[in-house]
Amino acid sequence: MPLSKPNQDLRRDLQGLASDMKWSAVELMRVAERLSQAGNEADAQAVIRICQVMQAGEDRLAAYGDEVKAERIERKRAE
Template sequence: MPLTKPNQELRRDLHGLASDLKWSAIELMRIAARLSQAGSEADAQAVIRICQVMQAGEDRLAGYGDEVGSGSIMRKPLP
């Protein structure tokens, strides 16, 4: 069964947000590497922990998008 337009938009939004988180985490990892090279290991480790949280969020959002695609999650029509 094809997705309704609202569900297509929801799926696209969820996958887009997951992609944004992935890109942000990659950029933060680059910053963490520079911090480490500059001798700020504690700061680098803090940024890496933030990246790990973001990556977990990315995985959840992508999973929700997949569930929308399979019909497990659906956007309710507005009243």
């Protein structure tokens, strides 16, 4: 059975947010690399920890999208 329009929108939003987080983490890793090369290892490590948190969030959002697709999570229409 195909997903309802609200669930399609929810899944698309979750996938988009996961993609945005992935892109942001990649960009932050580049910043961390430049910080490290400049000798600012403490800040580089802090940025890397932020990236790890973002990557975990990305994974959770993608999993939620999979649950929407499997119809374990659904969005109801507003009444």
